[in-house]
Amino acid sequence: MKPLERRVLDALPATVFAVDLDGRITLLNRSPSRFGQQDGAPPLPGGGAAIGASIWETIGDAGVKDQVRQALATLSEGRAPTASWEFDVGSAGAGRTLLVQASVLEDSRALVGYVFVVSDTTTRHKESDMPARHGHKRRSEAIGDVSAGVAQELRSPLFGISSAAQLLRFRVKDDPIVEKNVGRILREVERLNSVVAALLEYGRPTPLQLQPGDPDVVWDGVLEKQRGSMESRVLHLDRARAEPPVSCSIDAQQLAEVFLNVLGNAVDAAPEGGKLSLKSSLAPDGTWHCRLHNDGPAIPTDVLPRVFELFFSTKGATGIGLSLSRRIVEGHGGTLSLESTPAQGTAATIVLPPA
Ligand SMILES: Nc1ncnc2c1ncn2[C@@H]1O[C@H](COP(=O)(O)OP(=O)(O)OP(=O)(O)O)[C@@H](O)[C@H]1O
Ligand SMILES: [Mg+2]
Known part of the structure; x- marks a missing residue:
């Protein structure tokens, strides 16, 4: 029976090996014959790894060799405690992505070699694609x-x-x-x-502090503050509240920021003297729905899919309003969407679940 440390090393879903200062392999966590099999352990580049073999002869690929050389230089000069990089092996489509992490091996504070951990990150990449x-x-x-x-x-x-x-x-x-x-x-x-x-x-978003509250009351505060900006554009607001009033789990301050953003967008887009309509209602499933509509030219169809992108703006502004707002609303378990058609103008819809 092998010692526990050895069994733990062999059980890792990664290839672990150590080399001495001359680049000779001093430890390997699996028998070389198992490398490259579909058992979770990624292959060593080039294969043929064995205790005592030189890493420079084991690695066939010149690019990988170069990266190992750079990593060892970084580590031996003490520029960083670890070095890591990724590379692809195999053909495109059927290939795998391997992550190499290297760190120094010390014995009583003296550098005696390096440890490498090679793990397969192919699936993680597929997920992020x-x-x-x-x-x-x-x-x-x-x-x-x-x-x-x-x-x-x-x-x-x-x-x-x-x-x-x-x-x-x-x-x-x-x-x-x-x-x-x-x-x-x-x-x-x-x-x-x-x-x-x-x-x-x-x-670095401020964490939401949720408390039971009526989102229409949050709207009251925002509308009161923005009365001046609406009056200066001679905009008429038509408003209907949810009846009976709805109680949702809300962070009133952050929700006010969302309402301020969508209202700001509607005020900017509506033609002077135009009409805004803000209608809230209680849906049969208990969710609070609110729709803010503004007149004005529709958002072009190629622009609409991009409005929630961070830093996307067609008015030379920061372009942060909708992406921040959507994140806050989703943090409440709700949704924020925007529709725009030439026939019906533009409307932002916010849905929040009941408390
Ligand atoms: N109600 C609306 N009517 C027409 N276009 C809109 C409306 N709301 C958003 N948009 C479009 O979506 C873009 C992105 O909106 P967003 O609020 O994220 O950024 P912004 O208003 O440009 O800048 P910021 O909010 O950071 O000041 C706007 O520049 C505008 O083109
Ligand atoms: Mg905005």
């Missing part, structure tokens, strides 16, 4: 990380630009040209600051 929910989730998480990263990077330089512009305004008084341009700089900085805030919110 599918437009299925997990793939979608992983993609949006990645976008979220990038958004938060970019926002963090922009914060300090924006602060620097705004401080420098204010100093300039203070030092060069009574020069209308300087004053006008400093004003423009500060306005742009303010606009970028709101983009940064939206990016941060997108990248």
Whole structure:
């Protein structure tokens, strides 16, 4: 009977091997004859691996050899504690994607070699290629990380630009040209600051705090605040509330942001003097439905599928409103959709489940 460590190593659905500083294989978790079989352990590139064999002779592929060399250089120079990369083996379609992770092997803090773990990530890739929910989730998480990263990077330089512009305004008084341009700089900085805030919110969303509440009451607050923007465009609002009032599990603050976004879009799109209609109702299954409709030209059919994309905007805005709103509504277990036809104008529909 082999020792437990050996059995654990052999049971792993990955190929594990160690090499010494000369690149000689010192440990291998499966007998070489089993490599490449459909038993979960991915093949070693080139095959023919055996204890004592040189890794440089074992790996046939020049590209893989090169990547191993680079990884070992990174590890031996201490530039990173681990190195990993992926590569494809086999023919396209029938091929597999292997992930190699390498780390240093130390003995009393002295470098004695390297450990490699090769795992098969083919199925994971197939999942992320599918437009299925997990793939979608992983993609949006990645976008979220990038958004938060970019926002963090922009914060300090924006602060620097705004401080420098204010100093300039203070030092060069009574020069209308300087004053006008400093004003423009500060306005742009303010606009970028709101983009940064939206990016941060997108990248690191505030967790929802759900409590029973009536979404129509949330609408009341939003409409009250936006009365000025509707009046300035001479828009007439026709409103109907759900009867009897509905109780849903809501985060009133984040839901208000959603309503503000969809209302902002409708106000922007409606022609001056046009009509908005906001109708909420209680469906027989207990869900709350709300439809905000605006007049105006329909969204072109090639644009409509893109409106929920992050950073997609046809009005030179940030293009974050609908993607953020959809995420919040879906966090409530609801849906947010947009329909647009030349005959019927554009309508945003929000559905929320009962509390
Ligand atoms: N009610 C609407 N009528 C017509 N077009 C709309 C409507 N709502 C959204 N759109 C279209 O969808 C695009 C994306 O909307 P979204 O709210 O995500 O971004 P935005 O309004 O452009 O920018 P932001 O909301 O970040 O200020 C808009 O630029 C517009 O083209
Ligand atoms: Mg918007």
